[in-house]
Amino acid sequence: MKLNQIIAIHALANSIFEAEIYVGEWAQNVQAGQFLMVRVHAQGERFPLTIVATTHTSVTLVFRVIGQSTRILSESVQGDVLYEVLGPLGKPTIVDLNKKTCIIGGGVGNAISFAILKHFNHHNQDVIYVGGFKKLNEVFYASAIETMVTSSYFYVEEGNDQYLVGNVLKDLKTIIESHNIAQVYCAGPLLMMAAVTEYCKDLNVDVIVSLNPIMVDGIGMCGGCRVELTDGVAFACLDGPEFFGHDVNFESLRQRNLMYDDDDYVKGEPT
Numbered sequence: 698m699k700l701n702q703i704i705a706i707h708a709l710a711n712s713i714f715e716a717e718i719y720v721g722e723w724a725q726n727v728q729a730g731q732f733l734m735v736r737v738h739a740q741g742e743r744f745p746l747t748i749v750a751t752t753h754t755s756v757t758l759v760f761r762v763i764g765q766s767t768r769i770l771s772e773s774v775q776g777d778v779l780y781e782v783l784g785p786l787g788k789p790t791i792v793d794l795n796k797k798t799c800i801i802g803g804g805v806g807n808a809i810s811f812a813i814l815k816h817f818n819h820h821n822q823d824v825i826y827v828g829g830f831k832k833l834n835e836v837f838y839a840s841a842i843e844t845m846v847t848s849s850y851f852y853v854e855e856g857n858d859q860y861l862v863g864n865v866l867k868d869l870k871t872i873i874e875s876h877n878i879a880q881v882y883c884a885g886p887l888l889m890m891a892a893v894t895e896y897c898k899d900l901n902v903d904v905i906v907s908l909n910p911i912m913v914d915g916i917g918m919c920g921g922c923r924v925e926l927t928d929g930v931a932f933a934c935l936d937g938p939e940f941f942g943h944d945v946n947f948e949s950l951r952q953r954n955l956m957y958d959d960d961d962y963v964k965g966e967p968t
C-alpha cells in the first residue's frame with residue numbers, strides 16, 4: 698500500500714462520497730474533531746475535510762461534491778494516490794463528555810457530527826442525535842446513527858414517509874427541554890449553526906459549533922480562516938475548528954464566506 702493511496706471510495710448518497718485513505722502511522726494520532734488538508738493533483742487546490750474515522754493506518758473522509766476539487770476527488774478510484782494529505786490538523790473536540798448532550802448535523806455536517814457521536818460512544822456516553830437533510834436522496838449514516846443512540850430525530854425538508862418533514866430547528870426547543878440537554882454540538886450550514894446558537898442562548902444551554910471558513914494552507918500562515926470572536930480574533934485551522942457558539946460573530950463569518958461563493962454548506966440555509 699502506498700502513502701495517500703485510496704483504499705476504498707463509494708457514494709453514500711446523492712453527491713456524498715466516503716473515502717478511506719492509507720496515511721500511515723499518523724492516523725494513530727488523530728483525535729475526534731480534527732481535520733486534514735488534501736490535494737488530489739499537483740496542480741489542484743488544497744482543501745479541508747474532517748477526519749470521520751480512523752484505523753491504525755487509514756482515515757475515512759465523507760465529502761459533498763460542490764466544486765472542482767471535491768468533484769475531482771469523487772472521480773478518483775480505489776488504488777489512486779492523492780498528491781498530498783496533511784494531518785491531523787486543528788484542535789481536538791472541546792465537548793464536555795459529562796454533560797447531557799444533543800448532537801446536531803445538517804447536510805454533509807452530519808459526517809462531522811458522526812465523528813463526535815463516535816467519540817461519546819467510545820466513552821459509553823449516550824447522546825440525543827438530531828440530523829437534517831434537504832432531500833431524501835441526500836440522507837446518509839441515519840441507520841448507523843439510530844443503532845448508536847437511544848433517541849434520534851431525522852428531518853428531511855421535502856415530503857417523505859421515512860423521516861420527519863422539516864428542518865432541525867422544528868422541534869429543537871422541545872427536544873432540548875424534554876431531554877434536559879445541557880450541551881449542544883452542531884455542524885452544518887452556517888445559518889443553521891447561527892440559528893441553533895440563538896435557540897441555545899434563549900434556553901441557557903452551552904453550544905459548540907464546528908466552523909467551516911475558507912482555508913488555504915490549514916496551518917495558520919494565510920489568514921484565510923479568520924473568525925471574529927467576542928474576545929478577539931481566532932484562526933479556525935489552529936484554534937478551531939470548534940468554538941463556543943455564543944462567542945462567534947456569525948454575521949462577519951457569513952460576509953467573509955460570501956466573498957468566495959454562494960454554496961449552501963458555507964453560506965447556508967438551515968438544513
Ligand SMILES: Cc1cc2nc3c(=O)[nH]c(=O)nc-3n(C[C@H](O)[C@H](O)[C@H](O)COP(=O)(O)OP(=O)(O)OC[C@H]3O[C@@H](n4cnc5c(N)ncnc54)[C@H](O)[C@@H]3O)c2cc1C
Pocket residue numbers: 732742743744745746747748759760761762763764765766767768805808809908909910911912913938954957958959960963964
Ligand atoms: C475544518 C473544515 C472541515 C471541513 N470538513 C468537510 C467535510 O468533512 N466534508 C465536506 O464535504 N466538506 C467539508 N468542509 C468544506 C470543504 O472544505 C469544501 O466543501 C471544499 O473545500 C470545496 O472545494 P471545491 O473545490 O470542491 O469547491 P469550490 O468550487 O472551491 O468552492 C465551493 C464552495 O466551497 C467553499 N470552499 C472552497 N474552498 C474552501 C476551503 N479551502 N475551505 C473551506 N471552504 C471552501 C467555497 O466558499 C464555496 O462556497 C470542511 C471545511 C472546513 C473549514
Ligand code: FES
Pocket residue numbers: 911912913914915916917918919920921922923932933934935
Ligand atoms: S487556513 Fe490559513 S490561517 Fe487558517
